[in-house]
Amino acid sequence: MREAAQQLLSKGSPLQRSSGRAAQAMRDINPPPAATTQQTPHSARGEAPNPASHPAEFAQDILERMGIRIDLQANLDRAIDLGTLRQPSPTPPLPEGAQFIRGSYSNHAGTRHYKLYVPASYHGQAMPLLVMLHGCTQNPDDFAAGTQMNQLAEEMECLVVYPEQNAQANHSKCWNWFNAIDQQRGQGEPSIIAGIAQQIIEEYPVNERQVYVAGLSAGGAMAVIVGTLYPELFAAVGVHSGLPFASAQDLPSALTAMKRGVKSAAKAGNDAQPIIVFHGDSDTTVHPVNGEQVMKQRLHHHRNLRRPRVQSGEVPNGYSYTQTTHTRPDGSPVGEHWVVHGAGHAWSGGSALGTYTDAKGPDASREMLRFFRTVS
Template identity: 30%
Template sequence: MRPFASRAHAGIRSLALALSAGLISVIASQSSTAAERIDDFGDNPGDLLMYLHRPADAAAGLPLVVALHGCQQSASVFDDETGLVALADEIPFLLLLPEQQEANMFNSCFRWYDTDDNQPGLGESASILSMVDFAIRTEGVDPDEVYVLGLSAGGAMTAVLMANYPDRFAGGAILAGLPYGCNRPVNAFDVGWYWRHTFGLDGIDASYACGIVVSSLTDRDPEDWRRFVLDTLPAEPAQWPPISLWQGTGDETVDPDNLQELTEQWTALHGIDTVADSREEMGGIVREVYSGAAGDPLVETWSLDGFGHAVPVDPDGEPETCGLEGAFILDADICAVRRIAEFWQLR
């Protein structure tokens, strides 16, 4: 176990409070989950828990989807409520749900901001990859069909995993999350970052806030965002996984402008420009797609007008319902996990 007290930091507490500000409490009942807890999955330097849901007709060669909950959530409130379990049974795919422990982080946030946890082979990043390897080894998962998605701090940890191991994931999705490396300086002469890091901004340690609090957004150039990722790797991969990015304009926890920063980071990594190749409007929802030279969609963005800090679900959807409303999971008349699976071409 990693005692949280030994790694306490005032900025971390500010981060967690910011991530949970203005949101309702977690659903009281978290005792049941559709997934099985796996205790001995291998190396676990991040001291995380592992849950695995197998669809009824599970067989060798299925894809694997890794789903990372947000702060104040758990695996048990991120499976059925998001619509992931029903979708896993329908497609089918195996569903892996890592879970944070309060002993690691008092607000149950994945530690995307900590260099002991967000670098290849270290901490929570290594623990989640160990879970993936376990599923490949014991469940016959297709290693070329591993995907990852996450909300909020789980979205930021999704960015970590895709940056740390781009050749291990076939696709990703970040919902109300943050770009990789957003809490680091551009260079040794980044006086603005040093000022925020040392003195904070409006009482928040902005080296951790990283655009979480409105007006504290860390604005970087696309090439800086690209470099932050490449700095972690021994070599650039032959190709980057496609990514789906979701953000509500009414989010008061994560600055909605992070959608633009994430778009800049991932279009830069894919070597494409930030001009969308297609745009689709559905009421207050706007989807834009950024394609490669061959016309294949590499980055898609979803902007939901007035939507808050949550996974979009569609409990009354036709012909398929999707998810249940709860803390951090809100009705938007669109099923995010289904749209993400379609983007990944999981059918």
């Protein structure tokens, strides 16, 4: 909820955007009034706030018209106080022989930079490729440090590429999963992300049967979209704290989906592309019902699945969790749904070196890579 709310504040009205007026940083969205002036809120005067001069009130007004009763500014202030938007720690040193290479890809939809991790174990042999999509306010270095996916790439011998959203495309660096154009094959950000994967495949001897996409929050929602639109490219999808395919068409519907899920998830995906989903059941940013709906959306193709296997566990000195596994009659995996009890909006089992992580949960990075291996 916080991520999409920030989007409302940063984007402003269409008129404001077209005028070229720069969006203010989050800490400046509601500056205090001058000491000599007593302002009366627009809502108290029965007026709609001006989105250009009062972005915070404008966003609050939209939320209230949607029936969402939250104190937006208090929630944003609390997020800052909790440090969830802290700056990431410095990038840890690379193992000898490893590379973390910066590159870029361009097509008709635009240009995005990325960072590619090449493990020290790479000596020209074919390797799997994992595409990792960061969440809002993050970047490749932050996401790599928090998920520790580069360390696992050394252990499991795979390439990892981190596409980077830029502030020009989205002020908070969120992937634009809620835009209609970014839910279409050959269009928008999905075409760029798929293009980055294809570029890596052309430059390195990637095992093309072992190309995967995963992401967190807005990145998780975009991973669902990219996997759905390009099933011939991605063999499986990993989603952490994300949303179903086409769960929103604009910012108001995005806020609703994040808070309540969607009434009826679009039928999407195919029966050949397995999926693994992680979600904390105390997530107040993206409601955990979204994790259930991602699984339901993917499973609708299957009519003869085995009875789901449900297992419970607990991380030592950490959270308990429930893992539900769906398989075909022959035992091959279709999907896994991990509900982490007590966890919020953070990468489960992640490192404090990155933002939006919680080390008390099961290791989502390791479990995703293990799952991807089982479906190849």
